[in-house]
Each structure stands twice: as structure tokens, then as C-alpha cells.
Amino acid sequence: MIRITIPFHLRTLSGVEGEIALDVDRTAPTLRDVLDVLEARYPMLKGTIRDHVTGQRRAFVRFFACGQDLSNEGPDAALPDGITNGAEPLMIVGAIAGG
Numbered sequence: 001m002i003r004i005t006i007p008f009h010l011r012t013l014s015g016v017e018g019e020i021a022l023d024v025d026r027t028a029p030t031l032r033d034v035l036d037v038l039e040a041r042y043p044m045l046k047g048t049i050r051d052h053v054t055g056q057r058r059a060f061v062r063f064f065a066c067g068q069d070l071s072n073e074g075p076d077a078a079l080p081d082g083i084t085n086g087a088e089p090l091m092i093v094g095a096i097a098g099g
Contacts (some may be wrong), residue, residue, distance in 0.1 A: 002034055002079075003089035010049075010092070014042040019089055029084060031063060032075040049092060064091040 004020040011017065022037050032055070039046045050057050055075065057063070063070040066082040082088040 001086045002029065002083060003086055004034070004038065004092065005089045006045075006092045007094040009094070010045060013044055013048070016042070028078045030076045030078060031070065031073065031090075034079070034090060035075075060095040060097065062093045062095050064093060065089075 002022050002024055004022060006014070006016070006020065020038070020042075022034065022041065024033050024037050026033050035050060038049075046052065048058070049061055057071060061071075063073075066080040066088055068080065070077075070079075078084075079090065080088075083090050
């Protein structure tokens with residue numbers, strides 16, 4: 001079971017309150033695997049976290065897990081053990097920019 005937190009506006013869009021728990025059918029799930037399952041379960045999130053065509057992370061979306069910024073990791077890199085065993089959530093965070 002993988003736990004995920006998403007930003008407030010995406011929780012509102014998907015009708016989710018609090019954390020999301022997902023079953024990902026892989027021994028060593030990757031970020032791509034988790035996002036595929038997330039978007040399949042909540043199709044209204046397609047295109048909000050990653051681009052429809054390229055699958056690239058949206059510019060103002062960041063991924064954090066186990067005290068690490070995973071935003072620049074490849075989508076097929078294995079997730080940390082703390083995420084795959086459910087000890088910690090994968091945090092999808094909306095970045096803030098401005099001056």
C-alpha cells in the first residue's frame with residue numbers, strides 16, 4: 001500500500017479528503033507506476049500532475065519522499081523503501097513562485 005498526499009486544489013478536484021492509499025502491483029514500484037495508478041483511479045487528475053502527451057512532470061509540481069526531493073529523478077527510478085512499505089507518504093506538492 002502506497003500512501004500519497006496531494007495539494008488542496010487537487011484534493012478538491014478529485015473529491016479526496018486527506019491521504020490517498022493505492023495498491024500498486026509491482027515489487028519495486030516507480031513514480032510512473034504510482035502516477036499511472038493514481039490517474040486511473042482519479043481520471044480527473046490526468047494532465048494536472050504530468051503532461052498528457054509527454055508524461056513529464058508539470059513545472060510547478062514537486063515530488064518529495066523520505067526527506068528527499070524526487071522531482072528530478074527519472075520516472076522509472078525505484079521509490080524509497082519508506083514509501084513502498086507504507087511508512088511514509090509520497091508527497092505531491094504544488095510549488096510556489098513569484099517575486
